[in-house]
Amino acid sequence: MPKASPGAKKAGSEDCRVVIVTDLDGSLLDYNTYSCEEVAPVVAELKQAAVPIIFCSSKTWAEQDIYRHQLGIKDPFIVEDGGAIFVEPGYFPFSYDYHREVGGYQVIELGKPYKEIRRILGQIKSKSGLNMRGFGDMDAAEISRITGLDLESAELARRRSYEETLVLNGSDTEIRTILGRIEEAGLTWSRGTRFYGVGGGSNKGRATRLLLSLLHKKFGIIKSIGIGDSFNDLPMLAEVDVPVLVEKATGGWLKTPLHNVIRADGVGPRGWVWAVKELVSVQV
Numbered sequence: 001m002p003k004a005s006p007g008a009k010k011a012g013s014e015d016c017r018v019v020i021v022t023d024l025d026g027s028l029l030d031y032n033t034y035s036c037e038e039v040a041p042v043v044a045e046l047k048q049a050a051v052p053i054i055f056c057s058s059k060t061w062a063e064q065d066i067y068r069h070q071l072g073i074k075d076p077f078i079v080e081d082g083g084a085i086f087v088e089p090g091y092f093p094f095s096y097d098y099h100r101e102v103g104g105y106q107v108i109e110l111g112k113p114y115k116e117i118r119r120i121l122g123q124i125k126s127k128s129g130l131n132m133r134g135f136g137d138m139d140a141a142e143i144s145r146i147t148g149l150d151l152e153s154a155e156l157a158r159r160r161s162y163e164e165t166l167v168l169n170g171s172d173t174e175i176r177t178i179l180g181r182i183e184e185a186g187l188t189w190s191r192g193t194r195f196y197g198v199g200g201g202s203n204k205g206r207a208t209r210l211l212l213s214l215l216h217k218k219f220g221i222i223k224s225i226g227i228g229d230s231f232n233d234l235p236m237l238a239e240v241d242v243p244v245l246v247e248k249a250t251g252g253w254l255k256t257p258l259h260n261v262i263r264a265d266g267v268g269p270r271g272w273v274w275a276v277k278e279l280v281s282v283q284v
């Protein structure tokens with residue numbers, strides 16, 4: 001049975017700032033519809049309680065921007081599986097290093113540029129003849145067909161800056177071979193809710209660690225709750241105080257070596273709401 005850790009005190013009742021770091025696809029968002037409707041009332045309560053909600057997703061900044069506006073979230077967010085951290089100017093009351101400005105955000109870059117990743121993947125493909133296709137090889141219509149995203153969202157999903165999304169449809173041996181070649185070329189890979197992400201050394205954990213250190217500087221003592229559903233969430237869950245896995249759309253929870261993980265009662269957003277009600281002192 002899903003259960004909060006024994007003796008877990010509800011965060012928010014203590015003298016510290018609760019921070020939620022959350023995956024999107026299959027966690028905060030419904031796996032099939034990509035809707036954030038189910039979590040909206042709880043998010044409103046969290047905002048009321050001044051709980052920062054940090055998106056930490058393989059989605060691009062433009063995709064995440066839509067949900068931030070829908071839910072009225074102003075906190076920093078992690079894009080493309082940790083490729084970069086986007087921050088609204090003025091959010092931190094101190095100066096910090098960032099690399100450039102995009103879409104009105106200050107961007108801390110952690111990953112290799114997308115073009116470089118595509119170039120290396122192209123070399124692997126032409127040398128090996130392996131069957132590998134990424135979002136960069138597809139138009140919005142094809143991405144829409146395989147993801148269920150509408151055309152406009154699919155277009156935003158393909159405008160990537162730090163990570164390529166690979167769709168691998170082969171035998172386990174073929175897929176293992178491709179992933180091996182990716183590692184040999186000095187790139188890193190991870191498996192998300194639907195596809196594989198290939199990046200240049202960044203991951204959700206590295207970005208989470210850096211962002212939590214900035215949040216600590218802003219808020220003092222913080223208690224971080226991380227919520228995810230897939231393999232690519234594990235580095236993020238390893239960095240937070242309270243790691244939570246929601247049930248996967250395919251049933252059950254991801255197998256993980258993390259000993260302190262809380263298995264939320266419910267698939268995706270339903271489990272997300274369950275976890276917040278269980279762990280945070282807000283009126284929901």
Ligand SMILES: [Mg+2]
Nearest residue numbers: 023025026193
């Ligand atoms: Mg996910």
